[in-house]
Amino acid sequence: MGATALRxxxxxxxxxxxxxGGRPRGGMEPVAARDGPRPPALSPAGPSASxxxxxxxxxxxxxNLYVSGDIDTRGGAGASGGAGGFVVFTLDPASAPRGQExxxxxxxxIDTRGGxxxxxxxxxxxxxxxxxxxxxxGGLGAGGGVVNEAxxxxxxxxxSQTGGSAGPVVLQSQIANxxxxxxxxxxxxxxxxxxNGGIIGGEGGxxxxxxxxxxxxxxxxxxxxxxxxQGGGGPGGVCTLLSVAGSVTSNAxxxxxxxxxxxxNPVSLGGFGGTVSLQGLGVDSKVALSAAGGGGxxxxxxxxxxxxxxxxxxxxxxxxxxxxxxxxxxATGAGAAGLFFLDGQAVPAP
Numbered sequence: 001m002g003a004t005a006l007r008x009x010x011x012x013x014x015x016x017x018x019x020x021g022g023r024p025r026g027g028m029e030p031v032a033a034r035d036g037p038r039p040p041a042l043s044p045a046g047p048s049a050s051x052x053x054x055x056x057x058x059x060x061x062x063x064n065l066y067v068s069g070d071i072d073t074r075g076g077a078g079a080s081g082g083a084g085g086f087v088v089f090t091l092d093p094a095s096a097p098r099g100q101e102x103x104x105x106x107x108x109x110i111d112t113r114g115g116x117x118x119x120x121x122x123x124x125x126x127x128x129x130x131x132x133x134x135x136x137x138g139g140l141g142a143g144g145g146v147v148n149e150a151x152x153x154x155x156x157x158x159x160s161q162t163g164g165s166a167g168p169v170v171l172q173s174q175i176a177n178x179x180x181x182x183x184x185x186x187x188x189x190x191x192x193x194x195x196n197g198g199i200i201g202g203e204g205g206x207x208x209x210x211x212x213x214x215x216x217x218x219x220x221x222x223x224x225x226x227x228x229x230q231g232g233g234g235p236g237g238v239c240t241l242l243s244v245a246g247s248v249t250s251n252a253x254x255x256x257x258x259x260x261x262x263x264x265n266p267v268s269l270g271g272f273g274g275t276v277s278l279q280g281l282g283v284d285s286k287v288a289l290s291a292a293g294g295g296g297x298x299x300x301x302x303x304x305x306x307x308x309x310x311x312x313x314x315x316x317x318x319x320x321x322x323x324x325x326x327x328x329x330x331a332t333g334a335g336a337a338g339l340f341f342l343d344g345q346a347v348p349a350p
Contacts, residue, residue, distance in 0.1 A: 065091045066103050071110045075122040081115030081157035081198075084125030084167060091131045091144065103147045110150050114157035114164035114198060121157030121198035124167035124205065131173045131185070145186045145211065146171050148219075152191070154205055156198035156226065163202030163226035163234060166195040172210045175244050186246070187211030191219040197226035197234035197259060197271075204237025204256060204274055214246040215280065221252070225259030225271035225294060233259030233294035233328075236274025236305055248280035253287050258294030258302040258328060270294030270328035273305025273338050281313040288322040291338060296330025303327050304338025307349065316343050323349040 067089060075082030087110055114122030131144045148171055156164025173185040187209045195205030204223035209215050223237030236256035241248045258271025271294040278285060291305030304325040309316045326349075327335025340349035 065089065070108050073112045073125055075113070075115035075125075075157060077115045077117065077157075079118050080120040081117035081122030081159065081164060083122045083164075084112035084114045084154065086126040086128075086167070087112055088126070088128045089130070090128075103149075108151065110152045112152075112154045112167055114155070114167075116157045116198075117159040117164075119159055120162045121159035121164035121202060123164040124154035124156050124195070126167045126169075127152050127154055128168075128170045129172070130170065145173050145184060145188065145213075147186075147188045147190070149190045151194075151219075153194040155194055155196040156202035158199040158202075158226070161200065163198030163200045165203040165234075166197055166205030166223065166237065168206040168208070169193050169195055170208045170210075172208065173212050175210050175212045175242070184214075185212040186214035186216060187243075188214075188216045189219050189221075193219060193221045195221075195223040195237055197224065197237075199226045199259075200228040201232050201234040201259060201271070202226035203234050204259075206237055207239045209241045211243050212245050213243065215241045215243045215248045216251070217241055217249065217254070218251045221254045223274060224255055224257045225274075227259040227294070228261045228263070228268065230261070230263035230265040230268060232269045233261050233271030233296075233302060235259075235272045235302075236291055236294075238275045239277070240275075241278045241280075243280035246280060247282035247284065248278045249284045249286070250278055250289070251286050254289045256291045256305060257324075258292065258305070260295040260328065261297040261299060261330075264298045266298050266332060268297050268299030268330075270296040270300065270302030270330060270335060272302045272335070273325060273327075275306045275308075277306075277308045277310075279308070279310040279312065281311065283309050283311040283316040285309055285316065285318045285320055288320045288324070290324040292324040292326050293328035293335035293338070295328040296332070296335070298331040300333045301328025301330040301335035303335040306339045306341070308341040310341070310343055318342070318350065321350050325349055 073085030112125030154167035225234030256274030273291040293302030325338030
């Protein structure tokens with residue numbers, strides 16, 4: 001079964017909101033993927049959705065892009081699970097920006113998980129929510145913010161031999177151009193983001209929140225490696241919160257732990273912890289973060305990962321405790337502890 005791509009190009013007032021399954025209300029039909037039909041397969045890849053918001057231009061200024069409704073691009077199950085399809089929302093202000101925003105709201109979920117396989121799990125599909133820079137002011141104009149209120153799951157599928165890797169999640173305003181108008185360009189997340197590797201040993205995904213003037217993380221982020229009954233646990237993912245001209249605030253838990261092993265294999269190895277990085281002019285970490293190594297069961301625990309909190313223009317405000325970069329435990333040995341950095345200095349994790 002071939003994959004399907006959904007292409008929606010909005011007018012000045014923006015495209016019609018998507019209904020359940022990624023199909024837009026208002027009669028627009030999915031169009032065929034440009035790479036042509038794929039050969040039949042027992043575990044088809046999921047469809048993909050790409051939504052391009054209204055472009056600004058004289059005399060019409062760019063509008064906001066609002067999207068609501070469940071979207072499901074999961075890969076199919078089979079001997080090898082199918083890969084999840086991608087979901088991409090892009091708002092391009094072109095030559096007429098006005099601080100427009102790209103907002104997802106009113107969702108139950110956006111699901112791009114890889115399919116489960118009897119042998120190998122499929123990889124999760126990517127999810128991207130991006131607001132581009134404008135072409136005004138000599139090509140150096142600002143764009144607008146991004147706000148997500150949708151639960152997003154890009155986890156890898158499970159398999160009996162290998163788990164699928166999770167797909168990446170990106171919430172991003174443009175961060176290169178300041179402009180002269182003083183637009184507010186935050187990246188705000190208010191829902192859970194799940195990017196876990198599939199069983200057995202799938203890799204955790206990459207979660208990136210980048211807002212030029214601010215990042216506000218209010219939903220839990222999980223990018224853990226896939227567990228295993230006998231073999232090795234998957235490595236934790238990479239979670240990055242970055243603002244080049246504003247503060248980063250973390251109000252919810254972030255986990256990039258290695259996957260644990262639960263079986264009796266004495267040579268099994270827990271997954272290594274991943275990386276969690278918060279960086280901005282100011283950083284306010286209110287909930288503990290974790291990049292611990294996975295347990296090794298009857299084998300060896302995985303090494304701990306890395307957590308970094310960096311305030312460029314001052315000291316980090318940290319009101320949380322219980323950060324974890326510890327190595328995983330195991331019957332034949334524990335993994336090495338990871339590293340915790342506070343404003344560029346390696347210190348014991350609080």
